[in-house]
Amino acid sequence: MKVVVVGGGIAGLGAAYELSLNPTNEVVLIESEGRLGGKILTETRDGKILEGGADAFLRRNPHGMKLAQELGISDQLTAPSAGSALLYSNGVLHPMPRELAMGIPTNPRVPLHTHSVGLGSRLRASAGILLGLKGDQETDSLGLLCQRRLGRGFTEGVVDPLIGGINAGSVYGSSISIMAPQLLEPLTARPKLPSRGRGQRMDGSNSKPSPIFASLPGGLAQLVTATAERAQTNGSEIVMGAKVSAIEPKGDGWLVHFERAGKTELIEADGVVLATPSYHAADLLRPIAKGAALKLSQIRYSSVAICSLALKDADYHLDHKISGVLIPKGQGFLTTAISISSSKWPSWASPDELLIRVSVGRFGDYRHLGIDDSDLVDLVGNEASSILGLKDSTELGHTKVFRWHNALAQFRPHHKELIEAVLLEISNAGLQNITLAGSYLSGSGVPSSLGSGRKAAAEIQLANKK
């Protein structure tokens, strides 16, 4: 079967690789940019890694680990040296509560020790867990469920920066079944009597025997390159700098139009995997499956920027096990999170510098879009100094701003049903041998995106056999 994969992010590469495992397939991956990886962008600075997008993937989701094994690079996987995050509240840095099940406490003792929120909020959250307060069974809003169970103060001060922060969104705009399906049970059932150490930790602490996150010595781009190379070794063709402008059903297959160097080229295929953000997939589907395109257009994205700052003479005195700081909404900062790269990945920084990645932008907060790079660096540099308690004489060394426009899909309540409706519309339009992949489908992390690509590839082969 000949398949065109549209998009060379990790989802599209996962699809191309999966398809390439079957030697009877002919695979062509088309990427509009002059590089592969999409939201995975590793640069180097004096030979040291500089991640502009994703900097590590969760080991718990099997797709990243499985691919690394298949590619023979799992023995190179690295883990962050620091894993304990802090929460900022009103000028003070507090330890992240421990014993969280995906950001939610299930042990009533935990909120009592969470001093980043006030006493009333702590007592309310603890009582909610003890009483086994149920959320509204009809809602798919994680925020509403948490608010009912843990109270508003704890939900906004702790759960929101942890879970809402994953997609630079809000816990209130998050679907439980996508963002935290495993929470449905502990949240809606009366808890068993807790014991110390129950629950999965979401504070990133690596005092557990196995690390939570993984990367590679060459940064995450190494995963991108290794996947692309294996797909090519297996016979796939990868075309870069070529934007797919239309897909047209032709007989039992497809005619794919793409623009390269100012010219339109055509390629015939038996199947197409659309591995682009949903708004690009919507553009391509609009002429042939209007209903699907309309529904895909309902998916909203947040825009973020990652400001990488190398700070000299910073007088940094936080423990080197601290991996970063989360800043809840309402603290008066543009900054949403600070990742301490020099503690997490010491080899990325010179010994005399503090290397941080400052995140700005959330769903509904677009202030950073109106600020140019140099002003943004000054602004977040000052904010970081204030949050981390650095001395005034701290000097800015190397800086780089990575802008990610419409980058992180928001999984709003009933997102799963929306995706099911999109797939139904595609089928109702009579379109065959076309599948969707990408981070907007079922989770925005690298492993979920990768898994969506491999699944889309498996599905298209299955459909072709029928």
Ligand SMILES: Cc1cc2nc3c(=O)[nH]c(=O)nc-3n(C[C@H](O)[C@H](O)[C@H](O)COP(=O)(O)OP(=O)(O)OC[C@H]3O[C@@H](n4cnc5c(N)ncnc54)[C@H](O)[C@@H]3O)c2cc1C
């Ligand atoms: C700042 C940031 C930090 C992140 N940090 C982490 C992290 O630490 N860990 C983690 O697990 N995840 C993280 N993520 C999420 C993760 O990186 C992404 O969700 C994932 O990489 C998306 O992969 P994708 O292939 O679905 O989409 P993309 O990476 O967006 O790839 C889609 C590709 O399709 C191409 N394309 C679009 N339209 C066309 C067309 N018409 N023709 C041809 N090509 C087209 C695009 O150019 C792009 O390369 C982060 C994301 C961001 C933005």
